[in-house]
Amino acid sequence: MSIMIPEEDPVQVAWAGRSGPAGRMRAVVAGLHLGAAELRQEGPARGVWVRLTPLGARALLGVPASEPAGRAAELADVVPELADLPERLAARPHGARREVLEDALLAGLARHGERAARSPVGAALAALRRAGRVEEAARLLGCSRRHLGAVVRSELGVTPKEYQRLVRFEAARGRLVAAARAGEAGLAAVAAASGFADQAHLSREWRAMAGCTPTEWLRAEGPAVLGGRPAVLGRRPAVLGR
Template sequence: MSAALTPFVARLSAYDLGPDPAGAHRGLPSSTVSITIPGHDSLDIGWAGRPGSRRRLRAVVAGLHLHAAELRQQGYARGVWLTLSPLGVRALLGLPASALAGHVAELADVVPAMADLPERLAACRSWPERRALVERRLLDGLARHDGRADLSRMRATLAALSGTGRVREAAELLGCSRRHLSGTVRAELGVTPKEYQRLVRFETARGRLVAAAGAGEISLAAVAAASGFADQAHFTREWRSMAGCTPTEWLRAEGPDARSQKFKTSPPLGRTMGT
C-alpha cells in the first residue's frame, strides 16, 4: 500500500463469505469506518434484530456503530472490503466520521467521485488490479481533500483514549478538561469518549477471541481479563449488547471453524471480512 495511505487505511482486502446461498455476515462494531463493495450484486443491509431497517445498497459505507449490522449478499459473496481510521474518513472522503456515525449509506451518496467504483472493480480481472484501482481512488481523495493537514492533535486524542480505560485519565494526559475532550470527540467521531473506548475494547477482545479459537485454546475468562473487562460475565454481557449474541454463538456462526466449513468445497478468493 502507498505510504501516503497507511496512516488512514486500516485494511484493504478481498472478502469472501463462501458459497452460503444467503451470504449472511454479522458486521460487528469496531473503531473504524468500513466500505464494502460487492463484486456484482448489491448488498441487503440493516441493523441486526431490526427488520424494518433493511436497505439494498450497491456499495456500503458504515460509520462507527455500537450495535451489530447484518449484511446479506446473494450467490457467491465476494468483493472488496476496506476500513478507514476515523482520521482517514476526513482525509480521504472529505467529511468527519461524525457525519456517518450510526448510519449505513450508499458510497455514491457519500463520495460522488467514487460512484463508478463498483462497476470499475467488477470489470477488473484480478485482485492486484482491483487493489491498485482502489488505492488510486483513495489517493485522489487525499489530494482532493488536503488530507495531509495537521491531524496530530486528534491522533493524540484517540491514542490517549485507546491507552486508558478512563476518560478522566485520557483528559489528564492531553492536558484538557473532560468537557473539552467530550466535545472534540463528539464533533469528529459522532460518539462519546466512553463509547469510543467501548469500541476499542470490543475490537481488542474480538481479535483475542479469534486468535484463541484459531489456536484451539478458547478461554473466555482469559480473553475478558486481557481485554480489560471485570470478569467473564461482564465480557459476555458487553458482547451480547454490541454483537447481538454471545461470544460462543458468534464463534459458532462466523469463527475460524465455521469459515473452514464454508470453504471445504470452494476455497476463498481472499480474506474474509472481520467487521
C-alpha cells in the same frame, strides 16, 4: 468505519432493534456503531471490504467518521468522488481490482491528507486508548472532559466512553480470533487482556454490540475468520458453520 462493495448482488443491511425493511445498497459505507447489524446478499458473498480508522477516513475519504456514524449509507452519498468506484472495479479483472482501489484511495489522500494531518483528534483517541477512564484521558491531554467529548463527538459521532467501548470490543475480537486459531480455550483470559472486568462483562458487551455471545459469533463467522479451522472456547469446542 468500513466500506463494502459486493461483486454482484446489492447488500441488504438490517439493524437489530430497528423497525423497517432492510436497505439495499450497491456500495456501503458503515460508520462507527454500538449496535448489531446484519448484512445479507442473495448471491455469492464476494467483493471488496475495507476497514478504515477514524483518522484514515478523514485522510482518504475527506469526511469525518461522524458522517455515517450509527448507520450505513451509499458510498456515492457520503463520498461523491467515489461514486463510480463499483463500476471501475467491475470493469477490471480480479487481479487488477486491488490496484484500482488503491489508486482511488491514494487520490483521496492527495486531496485530503494534509488537512487531516492537522486534526486534533489523533491525540485525543490515543489518550482514550491508553487511559482507563475518560477523566484520565482528559488529564493526559490537559483539557476538560467537556472539551474532549466535543472533539471526539465531532470527528467520530460517538462519545469518548463509547469509543473506549468500541476499542475494547475490537481488542477482544482480535484476541478471540487469535485464541481460536491457536486452538486455545479461555474467554476469561481474552476478557482480562482486553480491559473487561471479567468474562461476564465481556459476554454482556458482546451481546449488546454484536447481537450474540462470543461463542455464537465464532459459530457464524468462524469459516470466514478462521479459514475453516475449528475453534476451541471454554470446555467445549465451538462447531463452526450453520
